[in-house]
Structure formats: C-alpha cells, structure tokens
Amino acid sequence: MRSTGNANSRFDALFVAKKDEFFERIRATWTEERTGRVVLVDLERTAALLGVPFEEVGRVHRLAGDRPSAPLPAKAGAPAILDRLAVRPDDAAEVMAGWPDTDSPLWTPELRWLLDRSIALVLADLGGHQWLSPGPELPRERGPAWRHLYVYAYLALAGVVTRYHREHGIADAVSWTTLADLGRNLAVDRRMHGEGWPVMQSWLTLHARGGVYELGRLQHQRGDTAISLHIPDSGPMTPEAVTASLDEARAFFPRHFPDEHYTAFSCGSWLLDPQLQEYLPAESNIVRFQRRFELEPYEEQEGLDADVEVRRFVFRSLTTPLDQLPRGTLLQRAVVDHLRAGRHWYWRSGHFRFDPRAQTVT
Numbered sequence: 028m029r030s031t032g033n034a035n036s037r038f039d040a041l042f043v044a045k046k047d048e049f050f051e052r053i054r055a056t057w058t059e060e061r062t063g064r065v066v067l068v069d070l071e072r073t074a075a076l077l078g079v080p081f082e083e084v085g086r087v088h089r090l091a092g093d094r095p096s097a098p099l100p101a102k103a104g105a106p107a108i109l110d111r112l113a114v115r116p117d118d119a120a121e122v123m124a125g126w127p128d129t130d131s132p133l134w135t136p137e138l139r140w141l142l143d144r145s146i147a148l149v150l151a152d153l154g155g156h157q158w159l160s161p162g163p164e165l166p167r168e169r170g171p172a173w174r175h176l177y178v179y180a181y182l183a184l185a186g187v188v189t190r191y192h193r194e195h196g197i198a199d200a201v202s203w204t205t206l207a208d209l210g211r212n213l214a215v216d217r218r219m220h221g222e223g224w225p226v227m228q229s230w231l232t233l234h235a236r237g238g239v240y241e242l243g244r245l246q247h248q249r250g251d252t253a254i255s256l257h258i259p260d261s262g263p264m265t266p267e268a269v270t271a272s273l274d275e276a277r278a279f280f281p282r283h284f285p286d287e288h289y290t291a292f293s294c295g296s297w298l299l300d301p302q303l304q305e306y307l308p309a310e311s312n313i314v315r316f317q318r319r320f321e322l323e324p325y326e327e328q329e330g331l332d333a334d335v336e337v338r339r340f341v342f343r344s345l346t347t348p349l350d351q352l353p354r355g356t357l358l359q360r361a362v363v364d365h366l367r368a369g370r371h372w373y374w375r376s377g378h379f380r381f382d383p384r385a386q387t388v389t
Contacts, residue, residue, distance in 0.1 A: 124170065178213070
C-alpha cells in the first residue's frame with residue numbers, strides 16, 4: 028500500500044498558504060494616526076462600504092502597508108493654507124465643512140482608513156516622478172468627506188513636500204506656485220461638474236512628491252533623462268513665455284537636482300497633433316509651440332482618448348453635445364468642425380534638446 032504522508036504534507040502546506048492568502052485578502056492591521064491604536068481592518072468590507080472594487084482597496088493596502096502617514100495641518104490654520112494654494116472661497120468652504128475632525132460624523136472608519144493609508148502611499152514615494160494613483164475613485168456625490176478626501180491627503184503632504192523642496196534648495200515661491208495647482212484643478216473640477224477629478228487626483232500626487240515644478244508658463248515633470256512639459260490653464264502660451272520657462276528649467280534642474288542628468292524636454296499632448304495646422308495660422312502660439320518639437324512616430328496610447336482630452340481642455344466639458352459647444356475662439360471652432368466632420372484628434376509625443384547651449388526655436 029502506497030504511503031500518503033508526503034501527499035498529506037503537501038496538502039497541509041497548500042492549505043496553510045491558501046488560508047494565509049485568504050486572511051491577507053480580508054484583513055489588515057492599521058495603526059490609527061490620531062490615537063496610536065492598532066485596528067484590525069476587514070478589507071473586503073471596507074471596499075463594500077466605500078463602494079469601490081476590492082482590488083482598489085487591496086492596492087492601497089499593498090502599497091501603503093504599515094508605512095507612516097502624515098498629520099493634517101491644524102484646522103485653525105487651514106484657511107490660510109488653502110488661500111496660499113489658490114483654492115477659491117467656494118471650494119475652500121466645502122473643504123472646511125468636511126474637515127476630518129475626530130468627532131465628525133461625516134468620517135466613517137473606512138474613510139479615515141483610506142485617508143491615512145492614501146497619505147502613507149504617496150509619502151512612501153516622496154521624490155518620485157512617475158504617475159501614481161492615491162487610491163480608488165470615490166462616489167463623490169456622497170458628501171464633502173468623500174468629495175475631498177484626496178484634497179485632505181494633499182494638505183497633509185504639503186508640509187512634507189515643502190520640507191523636501193527646502194532640502195533641495197528650492198525657493199518657497201516656487202514651492203507654493205507649484206502647489207497652488209490644487210486651487211486651479213478644484214476650480215476646473217467645479218466648472219466640469221466633477222467630470223475632471225478622476226484624472227486630477229493622480230496628477231496632483233506629482234506635486235505632493237516633488238515630481239513636478241511650475242516655472243513660469245510651463246510645468247516641468249522630472250524624469251529619467253527627459254523633462255516632461257505640461258501646460259497649465261493659465262493664459263496665453265506666447266513664445267516668449269515658453270522660452271523664459273524653458274530657460275528657467277535649464278538652470279533650475281542642474282542646480283537643485285545635480286545627480287539627475289537631462290538630455291531633452293519632452294511632451295505628450297493633443298496640442299502636438301499636426302492636424303491643428305489645418306485650422307490655425309502658422310504664427311499662432313500653438314503652431315509655434317509645435318515647431319519646437321521633433322515628433323515621434325505615432326503610437327496609440329492605451330486608455331487615452333485624444334478626442335476626450337481635447338474636449339476636457341478646450342471646453343471643460345465631456346458631455347455637452349457638439350452642436351451646443353461654444354465657438355468663440357479659433358481653436359474652439361477647429362475642434363468642433365474637426366469632430367463634426369467625423370475626424371479624430373491624436374495624442375502625439377515629441378522632444379527637443381535640453382542642452383542650455385541649444386538654440387531655442389520660436
């Protein structure tokens with residue numbers, strides 16, 4: 028008769044492994060920042076109460092683990108900080124109304140867990156410069172705590188990242204100009220009736236980690252060998268303003284990040300789509316911006332619809348029918364006419380030299 032000892036041992040080992048995997052899936056411990064109390068968290072129940080997929084909660088737990096969080100600023104000082112972050116009064120009032128006070132009935136245990144672990148998740152990547160989601164997209168219509176959870180995380184991280192800036196010799200003026208993109212994004216989100224926030228909550232983790240800097244007209248995202256350029260909604264993109272921003276960046280990064288060696292500026296945007304030249308004058312700001320770049324071969328971007336991104340930036344609406352969109356500017360008319368003709372916009376990427384001795388084309 029054949030012995031079953033080895034088979035039983037393998038079965039027992041598999042059972043233990045599966046049991047551990049099961050409990051890892053449903054349970055996690057969390058040290059509550061405000062009390063120091065260790066809390067057992069049921070991750071599946073937390074996901075259900077938050078109304079988000081379990082995988083999203085599991086990702087937060089996996090990336091944040093038991094890493095340290097950071098406290099929010101004192102509530103009494105928050106209005107001054109929000110003002111410094113260019114948050115409009117109506118948005119600031121909402122943020123203050125939902126403040127996560129210890130006794131606030133708006134803040135359920137699962138929301139407090141997500142806030143704390145989201146802060147820890149982003150803090151763990153301080154100094155990083157890749158795209159990073161701080162957590163699941165929440166049903167923001169459920170109230171200010173839900174709507175602004177990642178804003179509170181940003182406020183907690185603002186003090187951390189400004190210290191990081193100072194350690195790199197970065198002036199306070201640059202720090203706060205950069206971080207004030209929060210107010211700009213909240214204003215855009217309000218204008219878009221909440222349609223814009225899912226992208227913004229990930230974008231703003233770059234600011235909170237020291238990954239992006241607003242230098243004049245452009246925002247400059249650190250990278251491996253290239254600085255990625257972003258164009259905030261802050262007025263005309265004149266060649267003179269763009270050149271000044273590039274020159275500032277060429278001095279800024281070698282001074283404050285001497286161990287990082289950049290060879291190029293890069294940009295990925297619908298603004299680099301050559302089709303715009305069919306509609307815009309050769310001396311327009313956009314076409315002159317395009318001429319700075321050597322375009323890379325077109326590659327379809329997974330999960331990125333350039334038609335949607337054009338509507339997001341030009342009209343701040345994703346749902347308004349084409350025939351109801353405004354046509355007040357040449358760019359607006361170009362976008363609408365192009366889409367109504369059944370054509371599409373494309374997300375294009377390009378680059379040009381970072382070398383400060385390079386001649387800047389205008």
